[in-house]
Amino acid sequence: MGSEGGGGTSTFVIKWINFLTTLIALGVIGFGIWMSSHTDGCRKSLTFPVLGLGAIILVISLIGLVGAWKNNSILLWIYLILLCLILVAILIFTVLAFIVTNNGSGHRVAGLRYKEYQLQDYSSWFLKELNNSHNWKDLKACLVKSKDCANLSKKYKTLKKYKAAKLTPIEAGCCRPPSECEYPAVNASYYDLSYHPASSNRDCKLYKNSKTTKCYNCDSCKAGVAQYMKTEWRVVAIFNVFLFVVLSIVYFVGCCARRNAASSYSKS
Numbered sequence: 696m697g698s699e700g701g702g703g704t705s706t707f708v709i710k711w712i713n714f715l716t717t718l719i720a721l722g723v724i725g726f727g728i729w730m731s732s733h734t735d736g737c738r739k740s741l742t743f744p745v746l747g748l749g750a751i752i753l754v755i756s757l758i759g760l761v762g763a764w765k766n767n768s769i770l771l772w773i774y775l776i777l778l779c780l781i782l783v784a785i786l787i788f789t790v791l792a793f794i795v796t797n798n799g800s801g802h803r804v805a806g807l808r809y810k811e812y813q814l815q816d817y818s819s820w821f822l823k824e825l826n827n828s829h830n831w832k833d834l835k836a837c838l839v840k841s842k843d844c845a846n847l848s849k850k851y852k853t854l855k856k857y858k859a860a861k862l863t864p865i866e867a868g869c870c871r872p873p874s875e876c877e878y879p880a881v882n883a884s885y886y887d888l889s890y891h892p893a894s895s896n897r898d899c900k901l902y903k904n905s906k907t908t909k910c911y912n913c914d915s916c917k918a919g920v921a922q923y924m925k926t927e928w929r930v931v932a933i934f935n936v937f938l939f940v941v942l943s944i945v946y947f948v949g950c951c952a953r954r955n956a957a958s959s960y961s962k963s
Contacts, residue, residue, distance in 0.1 A: 710763040712949045713774070716756035719941060723749030726934060745931060752781060752942075759949070778946050785939045792932035795820045796925040799918075801864070804874045808861040812868055812918035821924070825917040834920060835911045844870035844909050847883040857883040868919025869910050872902035 727745035755777045762770030799817035801810025814822065824830055838844075843863075847870055851857035857880065862870075871886070872878050876899035878886040885904050892899035898913035910916050 708948065710760065712945055713756050713759035713763055716759060716778075716942070716945055717753060719938070719945070720749050720753035720756055723752060723938065725749075745934075748781075748785075755781065775946070775949055778942065778949070782939060782942055782946060785935050785942070789932050789935040789939065792928045792935070794818070796928045796932070799921060799925055801922065806858075807874065808859065809867050810864075811873060812864055812915065812922050814914040814918040814921065817918065817921045817925070821921045825921060831917065835916075838865070838869060838911060838916075838920075839907055844884065845906050851883040854880060854882055864919040864922035865916070866919075867915075868913070868922075869916035872910060873898050873913075873915050875899075876902070878902075 724746055727749055731746075755774060758770055758777070759774035761767070762774055795818050797818065799812070799821070801812050804811055814825065825834075843865055847857070847866065851860050860883075870884075871880075872892075873894070873896055875894040875896055877893040878888055878890055878899075880886055884906075886902070888902070888904065898910060898915050901912045902908075902910045
């Protein structure tokens with residue numbers, strides 16, 4: 696009787712542990728949907744992996760639920776092995792994310808409420824990915840399509856409002872020339888380029904007022920994208936730390952319950 700009670704209790708624990716894992720999976724999917732709704736089409740690179748992770752955890756938890764419900768030891772072992780693999784993958788990604796996003800920060804410029812960014816400040820991984828001509832061609836086309844720069848003149852109808860604006864890293868890097876060029880701003884979307892640039896920075900000559908050109912070929916634009924990606928990766932990395940801790944607890948409780956169940960059945 697004691698063995699049956701122990702096995703029943705362990706099975707009960709496994710059922711509830713897998714129910715908790717299902718809720719966690721739905722939470723991860725919800726987080727991915729939230730991220731997707733707060734980014735445009737160009738910057739959804741992290742939302743799909745998050746949604747995918749949530750879907751995988753959901754499938755694993757359903758395997759565990761069926762295994763516990765049917766008292767199928769094979770399914771329970773598959774559940775625990777897959778959950779262990781997920782924990783290892785989350786740990787590796789989180790460590791790499793913190794390493795990749797460790798470098799890079801903006802530079803304050805007198806008279807501006809926002810920072811300017813320089814590509815060389817970021818990690819070698821960002822440099823490799825953003826300097827890849829194929830990758831940047833696709834990103835640039837998406838940035839032009841997103842109309843971040845084209846909408847500046849609608850957001851800031853006067854030069855005074857534009858100069859007092861707190862631009863995003865992408866707006867600051869892709870929609871305007873670096874401040875060191877010292878081109879006078881006529882409005883939020885047009886600079887007087889008749890002046891000889893005060894800096895030798897190649898971005899000064901690459902900038903054009905054309906809606907399809909702007910500073911999309913500039914290193915400052917790539918740096919703005921790198922800063923945006925760094926911020927997004929940090930959010931996901933911090934979320935993954937929380938997820939790793941919770942899933943680790945679920946995994947170890949599940950292992951203990953599975954071991955107790957196996958021990959109980961072997962004694963019965």
